[in-house]
Amino acid sequence: MKYRKPRTLNWVTFMLVGVAGLFVYLAIYLWPVYSLHSHAKGILLDHVPMFYKANLMPDGVSRVMIENVQNSIREQLAKIGVNAKAAKIYLRRSPKEIELEVQFKARAHFPFPDRTYEFNLSPKVVTDATRVDW
Numbered sequence: 119m120k121y122r123k124p125r126t127l128n129w130v131t132f133m134l135v136g137v138a139g140l141f142v143y144l145a146i147y148l149w150p151v152y153s154l155h156s157h158a159k160g161i162l163l164d165h166v167p168m169f170y171k172a173n174l175m176p177d178g179v180s181r182v183m184i185e186n187v188q189n190s191i192r193e194q195l196a197k198i199g200v201n202a203k204a205a206k207i208y209l210r211r212s213p214k215e216i217e218l219e220v221q222f223k224a225r226a227h228f229p230f231p232d233r234t235y236e237f238n239l240s241p242k243v244v245t246d247a248t249r250v251d252w
Contacts, residue, residue, distance in 0.1 A: 143230070151224045151237050157198045159241035162218040165191055166245055169218060173211045173247050184209055195220065216247040 165187050172183035188207055196202040205222040219242040227234045 147228050148226055151226050151239070154198065154200065154224050155239045155241055158195060158200065158220055158222070158239065159243065161191060161194045161198070162220065162241060162243040164194075165218060166216070166243060169209060169211070169216055170245070170247060173216050174249060184211075191218075191220065195222070200224075211247065214247060215244055217242065217244045219243075 168183065168190075169187050172180045172187065175183060188209060191207055192202045192205070195205055200220075200222050205220055208217070208219040208221070210217040210219075219240060221238065221240040224237050224239050225234050226237065
């Protein structure tokens with residue numbers, strides 16, 4: 119039996135190009151949301167050492183240091199375009215671990231259907247808080 123050689127342009131080719139185009143379209147318009155999440159997590163990672171030190175200090179000193187960390191996080195979030203007043207910052211600490219989290223909303227506008235979607239982002243950083251004795 120002899121089979122015909124398929125044409126170079128057929129329905130499978132058009133489907134693959136369409137799916138690839140859809141992925142590119144989504145990536146272009148969702149990139150700012152991903153970038154904002156990534157920048158916010160980087161800010162939290164930058165503040166882990168200071169929060170770690172605050173967790174090891176006595177209560178009075180610790181409160182002042184934690185307020186400074188929280189204010190610094192707010193300032194840096196405002197610089198990258200997050201509504202710092204609407205953002206919720208959580209600094210949780212215990213003798214075993216520390217956790218920094220920020221919750222905020224980001225929007226992505228898609229011009230083709232002319233719709234804007236809102237995403238709830240909450241980057242979080244958790245690390246060990248036990249004292250290291252050398």
